[in-house]
Amino acid sequence: MLSEVSILKTLDHPHILKVFEVFVESTAVSIVSELCTGGELFEKITKMKRFSEQLGSTYMQQILSAVAYCHERGIVHRDLKPENLLLENPSPKALLKVIDFGTSSKFDPGIHLHKVLGTPYYIAPEVLSREYDEKCDVWSLGVVLYILLSGSPPFTGSSDREVLRKVHLGYYDFDSKDYLEPTWRNVSNSAKDIIRRMLILDPAKRPSARELLHHQWLKQSDRIHVENHDTELDIMSSLKNFRVTSTQSSDKLRQASLQYIATHFTTMEQTEELRRKFIEMDEDKDGVLSREELVNGYCALGLTETVDIAKIMRDCDSDRSGAIDYAEFITATMNWKQALNDQLIKGAFDAFDVDHSGKIDIQELKLIFGSPGDTDETVWKAIITETDLDGDGEINLDEFKHMLVKRLAPLRRKTIS
Secondary structure (H helix, E strand, C coil), X not given: CHHHHHHHCCCCCCCECCEEEEEECCCCEEEEECCCXXXXXXXXXXXXXXXXXXXXXXXXXHHHHHHHHHHHCCEECCCCCHHHEEECCCCCCCCEEECCCCCCEECCCCCCECCCCCCCCCCCHHHXXXXXXXXXXXXXXXXXXXXXXXXXXXXXCCCHHHHHHHHHHCCCCCCCCCCCCCHHHHCCHHHHHHHHHHCCCCCCCCCCHHHHCCCHHHHHCCCCCCCCHHHHHHHHHHXXXXXXXXXXXXXXXXXXXXXXXXXXXXXXXXXXXHHHHHHHHCCCCCCEECHHHHHHHHHHCCCHHHCCHHHXXXXXXXXXXXXXXXXXXXXXXXXXXXXXCHHHHHHHHHHHCCCCCCEECHHHHHHHCCCCCCCCHHHHHHHHXXXXXXXXXXXXXXXXXXXXXXXXXXXXCCCCC
C-alpha cells in the first residue's frame, strides 16, 4: 500500500487520481485522495449495456493518455479494468480517473517483469507466461474497449481457469453474443481495428499506448474545450502574467506553497475550466504542455504577437523539466487574488510545519522540497533569511503569509496586452 501511495504521489495527470497525503498509525493507514462522485465505469457499463462509439472513443482517449503518461515514466499499472476507472462526478461530460495502483510497478525498458498479477478477464496472455512488459496494460485496455462497445468480454468461461485458458490462446471474434441483437454489426471497422491492434497476441507487435493515441478512431472523441471565450482569455492571461519566480531564494518556497494550495485545497469546481483548457492544449495527450503546444494555444486565440513563450516557460516550469506539468499549469492559471485566503494559507503552513511547533525550520524546508542532495546549505539559509522578518531563524505563520501575498500574480484580464 505504501508503495502504491509513493507511486501515486509522483503522478501529475488530469486522468489519474491524485493522492494528497498518507497517515500511518498503529492500526490503520489512511489515504487522502481526490473525491470522485461519479462511480465506477463498470457501474455505467451495467446501466447502459454498451456505449456509443463517440463516448467510447472519448473515454479510451482519456485512459490511453493516462497510461501513456505512466509508461513514459517507467510505471506499469497491471490491473486496468472498468472497476479501476472512476468518473469524477455524475455529469455526462465527467472526466475519467485511473485508480488503484496497488499492483503497479516501476520497470526498466527492455527488462521483463515476471510476477503474475491482474484480473482473469483483463490479464494479458504474456503475464500468464511470466515474461511481460508495459504492453500488458494495452491488452487490458483492448478488453475494456471490447466490453464498452459490446457489453460482454472477449474471453468468457464458466470458471477463472477456463477464462485464463482462452486468454492464453488469445482467440476472440466480433460475432454477436446475443442472437436478438447483432452487436458488432453496428460497430465501425475503425473501432474493430483499434481493438485488434490492442489484442495482438505478440506484445512486440502490439502498439504502445502512445502510438494508439494517434489511431484514426480516437479522432471522433468529444473534444474537451472551454466553451466561454472570455474564460479562455482569462486563463491564458493568467498563464502569461504568472510571476512567482525571480532571483530570490524565497520564491522557491512561494512556488511550492502556491502549488501545494492549488493541488490540495482547491475543489474540482474551482479548477474545472482550468483542467479543460489544459486537456484541450495538450494536443499529443502526453500529460504536459510543450513549447509548441503553448504557441498553438495562444495562436488559436490570435494572441501570439503579444506573448513571450520563453518567459512563460521560465516562470511556470518550476521543476525545469522543459514542459509545463499539470500542477504547474493549475498553479499558474489560478486567480490567486480571488482564491487565496487565510484558511488556505494556514492549511499550507500547517502541512509544512511537520513538528507542529508553529514555525518552519530548515529541516522542514528540506522535506518540502524533497531534500535534494545537491542543494547547498546556503540555499536553505537564504530561503529562511529572506522570509524570516523577526530574525529568529525560523518562519512563523505571519511571515509565511507575508511571503505569499506580497507579490501575487496580477488579476485576470479580459484582454492580453
